[in-house]
Amino acid sequence: MERTALISPAEIQQQLAHCDAVAQLTAQWPDRPLAFVDTYGCQQNEADSERIRGYLSRMGFAFTHSEEEARIIVINTCAIREHAEQRVFGNVGALVHLKRRRPDTLICLCGCMVQQPQAARKIRESYRHVDLVFGPHALWKFPEMVRALLTQRGRTFSVDDEAGSIAEGIPVVRQDKIRAWVSVMYGCNNFCTYCIVPYVRGRERSRSPEDILAEVRQLAEEGYKDITLLGQNVNSYGKDLAEPLDFADLLERVNAIPGDFLIRFMTSHPKDATQKLFEAMARCEKVAPVLHLPFQAGNDRILKIMNRRHTRAEYLEKIRALRALIPDITLTSDIIVGFPGETTEEFEDTLRVLEEVRFDALFTFIFSPRPGTPAAAMDDPMPRSEKLANFERLTALQDQISEEKHAAYVGKRVRCLIDGLSDDARYDLTARTPGNRLVRVVGDVSALGQFRDVKITGANKWSLFGELG
Ligand code: SAH
Ligand code: SF4
Ligand code: F3S
Numbered sequence: 354m355e356r357t358a359l360i361s362p363a364e365i366q367q368q369l370a371h372c373d374a375v376a377q378l379t380a381q382w383p384d385r386p387l388a389f390v391d392t393y394g395c396q397q398n399e400a401d402s403e404r405i406r407g408y409l410s411r412m413g414f415a416f417t418h419s420e421e422e423a424r425i426i427v428i429n430t431c432a433i434r435e436h437a438e439q440r441v442f443g444n445v446g447a448l449v450h451l452k453r454r455r456p457d458t459l460i461c462l463c464g465c466m467v468q469q470p471q472a473a474r475k476i477r478e479s480y481r482h483v484d485l486v487f488g489p490h491a492l493w494k495f496p497e498m499v500r501a502l503l504t505q506r507g508r509t510f511s512v513d514d515e516a517g518s519i520a521e522g523i524p525v526v527r528q529d530k531i532r533a534w535v536s537v538m539y540g541c542n543n544f545c546t547y548c549i550v551p552y553v554r555g556r557e558r559s560r561s562p563e564d565i566l567a568e569v570r571q572l573a574e575e576g577y578k579d580i581t582l583l584g585q586n587v588n589s590y591g592k593d594l595a596e597p598l599d600f601a602d603l604l605e606r607v608n609a610i611p612g613d614f615l616i617r618f619m620t621s622h623p624k625d626a627t628q629k630l631f632e633a634m635a636r637c638e639k640v641a642p643v644l645h646l647p648f649q650a651g652n653d654r655i656l657k658i659m660n661r662r663h664t665r666a667e668y669l670e671k672i673r674a675l676r677a678l679i680p681d682i683t684l685t686s687d688i689i690v691g692f693p694g695e696t697t698e699e700f701e702d703t704l705r706v707l708e709e710v711r712f713d714a715l716f717t718f719i720f721s722p723r724p725g726t727p728a729a730a731m732d733d734p735m736p737r738s739e740k741l742a743n744f745e746r747l748t749a750l751q752d753q754i755s756e757e758k759h760a761a762y763v764g765k766r767v768r769c770l771i772d773g774l775s776d777d778a779r780y781d782l783t784a785r786t787p788g789n790r791l792v793r794v795v796g797d798v799s800a801l802g803q804f805r806d807v808k809i810t811g812a813n814k815w816s817l818f819g820e821l822g
Contacts, residue, residue: 580614
């Protein structure tokens with residue numbers, strides 16, 4: 354099997370022709386064609402859904418938040434933890450009634466979950482109201498599959514373990530006018546022993562710098578203010594390219610694009626986060642002073658069986674080196690509690706890393722066995738109640754640290770991006786600090802989409818509060 358399938362411009366043109374053929378059909382429908390796209394999982398999936406919307410829009414669909422109204426329902430799934438899958442199966446199961454009432458509604462399932470053979474089999478056998486199932490590798494062929502369904506009926510499954518693809522030129526309908534995602538690479542080669550991503554997203558492959566820079570340039574021209582470069586492990590960007598270019602070089606090039614916008618990126622793997630990257634972050638004025646650097650566990654024995662290929666000391670050394678260059682850097686991380694065989698004593702090493710680093714925020718998870726990954730077959734004797742107790746100790750410690758770190762903002766003026774309307778009636782707007790902390794702001798809504806000084810007047814463990822001025 355080839356490692357990367359480069360989808361040619363002609364192949365995408367063909368898909369666009371399929372879109373146009375579908376548009377001719379939808380134009381004849383008595384009601385306005387509406388689509389509902391629901392996305393689970395990470396930003397990678399959000400970015401994929403924006404391409405699915407791009408294709409759907411070209412097919413003549415507008416978008417609705419109501420499954421009842423939609424003529425096509427697309428559910429973009431995640432497989433990272435069992436809980437994510439259970440939610441999808443629950444929601445898809447509930448659609449059986451809708452399908453009975455409105456058999457014309459097309460129900461499509463895509464994304465990481467369906468790329469797993471056992472999940473695809475379950476849908477084939479037990480969720481017969483689902484019309485179309487396709488994995489991430491087949492996304493670029495979505496128009497062809499929709500057209501076939503509309504003209505021939507029957508069910509379609511496209512979940513083969515194909516080579517991971519790179520397809521340029523797929524239309525995009527973005528969800529937001531201020532923040533945008535730009536994938537710089539796809540897939541992952543790391544095979545952390547708990548993780549399903551390499552199995553469902555294929556091997557690492559980098560987009561060409563020209564394509565990435567053209568996309569960022571266009572976003573900057575359209576007025577986007579906050580651009581996140583995406584990949585499962587952006588620090589290995591470029592390893593598969595002919596030209597010698599790494600992620601730090603790419604950051605410098607993106608930084609050189611004219612415009613008033615912030616550059617963020619995720620995710621970085623500690624083993625590949627280099628001094629060169631830190632120096633590029635310090636030098637590039639558009640790169641936000643924030644790093645999401647997952648360390649997963651604080652104990653070296655556990656890190657080793659997780660196949661993370663870094664030690665706790667190496668991790669802490671990288672944080673020290675980064676802070677020497679950017680003292681006020683915002684730091685966040687991912688942590689897994691209850692990896693198979695982790696004792697409570699070993700878990701306490703994770704707490705010590707928290708105390709030493711003092712992260713601004715954490716994403717914490719209880720280990721969830723993923724079928725087919727090595728960790729799923731490992732002996733896991735700790736009772737769930739003990740894992741939960743450890744998890745609670747972890748979140749309690751982090752809550753305290755987050756609260757203290759947030760309290761230190763009070764009284765300061767911070768240049769923030771005003772990025773949304775507040776759902777809390779006491780505040781008008783939401784904003785983000787350069788380090789991406791949420792601020793609820795009192796002020797005029799005309800500031801939306803602008804970088805503005807915000808006076809921080811209050812804080813709790815989740816967010817900051819302030820006023821424009
Ligand atoms: N590529 C990123 C992470 C992608 S998944 C990285 O390497 O950091 C996001 C997070 O989900 C991971 O960092 C990990 O903390 C968590 N995760 C992944 N698989 C998991 C599993 N089987 N059980 C619990 N948490 C998991
Ligand atoms: Fe999963 Fe590890 Fe790859 Fe992240 S680096 S996606 S945790 S295998
Ligand atoms: Fe989930 Fe796939 Fe992302 S498994 S976390 S949607 S890469």
